Amino acid sequence: MRRVNGVALISRAISAGFGATTISGTVASSSATQHRLLQAGTFSSCSRSGTLWCSGRSSDGIGQSNPSAGTVCFSNAASLAQDTHAKECQSSDKFHPKDVVLYQYEACPFCNKVKAFLDYYDLPYKIVEVNPMNKKEIKWSDYKKVPILKVDGVQMVDSSDIIDTLYKRINPESPTLDSEEEKKWRRWVDDHLVHVLSPNIYRTVSEALESFDYITTHGNFSFSERIVAKYGGAAAMYFVSKKLKKRHNITDERAALYEAVETWVDALKGRHFHGDSNPNLADISVFGVLRPIRHLQSGRDMVENTRIGEWYSRMESAVGKSSRIQA
Numbered sequence: 001m002r003r004v005n006g007v008a009l010i011s012r013a014i015s016a017g018f019g020a021t022t023i024s025g026t027v028a029s030s031s032a033t034q035h036r037l038l039q040a041g042t043f044s045s046c047s048r049s050g051t052l053w054c055s056g057r058s059s060d061g062i063g064q065s066n067p068s069a070g071t072v073c074f075s076n077a078a079s080l081a082q083d084t085h086a087k088e089c090q091s092s093d094k095f096h097p098k099d100v101v102l103y104q105y106e107a108c109p110f111c112n113k114v115k116a117f118l119d120y121y122d123l124p125y126k127i128v129e130v131n132p133m134n135k136k137e138i139k140w141s142d143y144k145k146v147p148i149l150k151v152d153g154v155q156m157v158d159s160s161d162i163i164d165t166l167y168k169r170i171n172p173e174s175p176t177l178d179s180e181e182e183k184k185w186r187r188w189v190d191d192h193l194v195h196v197l198s199p200n201i202y203r204t205v206s207e208a209l210e211s212f213d214y215i216t217t218h219g220n221f222s223f224s225e226r227i228v229a230k231y232g233g234a235a236a237m238y239f240v241s242k243k244l245k246k247r248h249n250i251t252d253e254r255a256a257l258y259e260a261v262e263t264w265v266d267a268l269k270g271r272h273f274h275g276d277s278n279p280n281l282a283d284i285s286v287f288g289v290l291r292p293i294r295h296l297q298s299g300r301d302m303v304e305n306t307r308i309g310e311w312y313s314r315m316e317s318a319v320g321k322s323s324r325i326q327a
């Protein structure tokens with residue numbers, strides 16, 4: 001039996017949550033009340049330290065094994081043919097990596113951006129869920145954040161750099177990677193949109209519990225770890241999210257979320273996608289970070305109260321099934 005410090009567990013569970021970059025920093029400077037709350041979480045774990053995040057079925061569903069990306073894109077042509085926004089064959093005939101492995105936290109928005117890209121381009125990938133407590137799965141790397149993508153043994157880091165590199169390999173003839181406009185919106189995702197998400201998904205106690213239920217059930221917790229991380233994490237994040245609100249000058253978190261997605265819908269200028277008839281990298285980035293919250297209360301409210309729904313559904317069809325394969 002190995003004793004695990006509950007404070008560390010909760011902190012790490014939190015850092016594996018949505019929009020973790022800002023959260024980790026805030027947890028480190030948490031108030032005395034939060035600290036006591038976190039300290040209350042000390043417990044003994046079972047012998048399996050386990051990953052906090054499992055590599056099981058993701059919320060958006062894991063597609064069938066897809067070893068033939070680039071050759072067969074319409075695996076279910078009959079049903080997809082009826083869908084005007086179904087994914088066309090996006091894969092390159094020049095880029096066929098043999099082994100793509102994504103090291104991730106299931107709910108990390110940056111990881112979800114990369115996953116949306118891989119799914120859209122039908123690049124088969126395996127997932128290694130990183131244990132946020134000890135990060136043992138990425139001990140081999142000097143880089144201590146996720147996502148990390150290993151492509152045929154070569155490490156790539158930082159979601160935007162990963163996407164840029166893969167895009168160039170898929171489209172080697174393309175003279176420019178993306179337009180200034182597309183770049184601007186991709187930056188907006190990293191600098192603005194991701195920061196609006198945490199205050200929303202931990203806005204109330206019940207929403208914080210819902211979010212941590214998602215985080216812990218998609219992880220590989222023992223029963224006791226799950227309970228501590230779920231309730232301790234939810235309580236801590238409820239308070240931390242209030243700090244995040246202040247830090248990002250948010251007064252009403254839902255209003256900020258609605259405003260952000262309405263800004264995005266305006267940027268579409270009536271087109272099906274920002275990329276016009278097909279999604280571009282800005283579409284993929286926005287969709288990627290919104291996908292993990294879509295079925296939480298904040299995501300349901302977002303779809304009910306803004307004009308994002310139609311674009312979101314088109315993106316779901318365009319991105320299609322996950323191209324994840326089992327490790």
Ligand SMILES: N[C@@H](CCC(=O)N[C@@H](CS)C(=O)NCC(=O)O)C(=O)O
Pocket residue numbers: 015016017018019020021024105108109110111132144145146147157158159160
């Ligand atoms: N700019 C990076 C940010 C990556 C990032 O901050 N990832 C968070 C998880 S969402 C992380 O790994 N934080 C450090 C930690 O969990 O210890 C990217 O776009 O990939």
